[in-house]
Amino acid sequence: MTPTRLLLALLVFPGVLYAVPMGWLMQASERKVVARLQGRIGPPLTQGFYDFVKLLAKAPVPRAEPFLLTLLPLLAVGATLGALALLPVWTGGFTGDLILFVGLLELAPLCAVLAGFASRSVYGEVGAVREAVLGISVNVPFLAALLALATASGSLQLAQVAGGAPWLVRGPALAALLCCLPVKLRLNPFSVANAEQEILAGPLTEFDGPRLALWELAHGLEWVVLAGLVASLAVPGRGVAFVLVSLAVVPLLGTLAAATARLKINQAARFLWTWAALAAAASVFAALAIRHGRL
Amino acid sequence: MGVLEPLVLRLVDRARRKSAWLFHFNAGACNGCDIELVACLTPRYDVEQLGIRLEGSPRHADILCVTGPVTRTTREALATIHAQIPDPKVVVAIGSCPASGNVFAGSPMIDGPLDRIVPVDLYIPGCPPRPGAVVQGIAEAIELLVARKEAV
Ligand code: SF4
Numbered sequence A: 001m002t003p004t005r006l007l008l009a010l011l012v013f014p015g016v017l018y019a020v021p022m023g024w025l026m027q028a029s030e031r032k033v034v035a036r037l038q039g040r041i042g043p044p045l046t047q048g049f050y051d052f053v054k055l056l057a058k059a060p061v062p063r064a065e066p067f068l069l070t071l072l073p074l075l076a077v078g079a080t081l082g083a084l085a086l087l088p089v090w091t092g093g094f095t096g097d098l099i100l101f102v103g104l105l106e107l108a109p110l111c112a113v114l115a116g117f118a119s120r121s122v123y124g125e126v127g128a129v130r131e132a133v134l135g136i137s138v139n140v141p142f143l144a145a146l147l148a149l150a151t152a153s154g155s156l157q158l159a160q161v162a163g164g165a166p167w168l169v170r171g172p173a174l175a176a177l178l179c180c181l182p183v184k185l186r187l188n189p190f191s192v193a194n195a196e197q198e199i200l201a202g203p204l205t206e207f208d209g210p211r212l213a214l215w216e217l218a219h220g221l222e223w224v225v226l227a228g229l230v231a232s233l234a235v236p237g238r239g240v241a242f243v244l245v246s247l248a249v250v251p252l253l254g255t256l257a258a259a260t261a262r263l264k265i266n267q268a269a270r271f272l273w274t275w276a277a278l279a280a281a282a283s284v285f286a287a288l289a290i291r292h293g294r295l
Numbered sequence B: 001m002g003v004l005e006p007l008v009l010r011l012v013d014r015a016r017r018k019s020a021w022l023f024h025f026n027a028g029a030c031n032g033c034d035i036e037l038v039a040c041l042t043p044r045y046d047v048e049q050l051g052i053r054l055e056g057s058p059r060h061a062d063i064l065c066v067t068g069p070v071t072r073t074t075r076e077a078l079a080t081i082h083a084q085i086p087d088p089k090v091v092v093a094i095g096s097c098p099a100s101g102n103v104f105a106g107s108p109m110i111d112g113p114l115d116r117i118v119p120v121d122l123y124i125p126g127c128p129p130r131p132g133a134v135v136q137g138i139a140e141a142i143e144l145l146v147a148r149k150e151a152v
Helices: A003-011 A016-037 A047-056 A066-086 A098-118 A122-153 A158-164 A167-184 A209-234 A239-259 A265-291 B004-018 B032-039 B072-084 B096-100 B131-147
Strands: B021-026 B063-067 B090-094 B122-124
Touching: A003 A016, A003 A066, A016 A047, A016 A066, A016 A209, A016 A239, A047 A209, A047 B004, A066 A098, A066 A209, A098 A122, A098 A158, A098 A209, A122 A158, A122 A167, A122 A265, A158 A209, A167 A209, A167 A239, A167 A265, A209 A239, B004 B131, B021 B032, B021 B072, B032 B063, B032 B090, B032 B131, B063 B072, B063 B096, B063 B131, B090 B096, B090 B131, B122 B131
Parallel strands: B021 B063, B063 B090, B090 B122
Antiparallel strands: none
16 A cells, blocks of 8 residues: 555545545435435435535634634544545555554544533533443444454454455344444434434534534544445445445435434443344354354 | 635525524423424425524524513523524514514513514514415525625
């Protein structure tokens, strides 16, 4: 991997030039799918772009400690972009490291938790606590599934992890990751942390104007990277199929969001600790069995 | 910015027109107007196709929708919430209550009408106004929002 290719991955595909419009498109199409299923027309597909521009052009109300509140969303955007650049989209592309990928991916939710506390709003704090509790529950199956893939393929390089594991491991691991997706994207029935109206806007209650625009951007990028993770594990190393499978995740999540109501936090955690953990455990056992030559 | 400036300004105007986020404040309404506002989000009226969204936090909002005659207990909260909405913003009074006090006028519990507490840009009359009227009012409020050139 040369520095030029790394820069290309960061800035063009699957980085900024691809991911930013894709994030807007994915968020808008999720809203569109929900609207269609409810018998509405829903927002245009350009909605994410217009929301972003409008938020950028607003004048934030002056308040104390603007530095931390600006730094956190910036960090979230940067880290998520970094995670994106590590995705193995082309064969022979950047052989990113799984541990670095997970670290960068988890920085954005961590920033959201900190943002909730840093904004010193009651709603922000409640949202931050919920985000943290769900984050712990969701990361157990999420990381277990990734570990199973790494064990089965005998490597921590993302490209090998994606291509090297047999379907016996990859199947349940993908199922576990798919269970984690609506939680990580804060969609129904797991919209516990942002819980719009219920706790105002969760950790982001006190963010306005350009800072909120950055959060929306980070959220769009999270869409791209998580859908991209599923895609690059399902069809490793193929650029066009990567985009198509990423897009196919959106109606799936949209349908789930439209069909369900918000769970309570204990119900959400219980679901993750049983079903998602079960799928993850299956993939771990399959991986260990293969590793020791029993399968 | 030079040549780019008019282009950017036009883009911002377009974005503001296509992405108006509402914050709904109940200042002691009887719940009649509130239901009519929420009805605008239902499949029959579906304002989301215009990019309109009901937001949970005033800091995210562009348009403040107030219902009710502004009771003594809600007055302070209303002023705080109005101050927290970033510019440019528009205040819409929904129903007859915020405009005149309506059936509550003259009550010692009322601090309204609304324009004594915050500047009002647009009134939507009715007790309660029909959702169609609310949609029309919000559409006009969006034009007012775009006309505010501050804070680009
Ligand atoms: S205007 Fe009529 S319907 Fe609306 S809050 Fe007042 S009394 Fe209720």
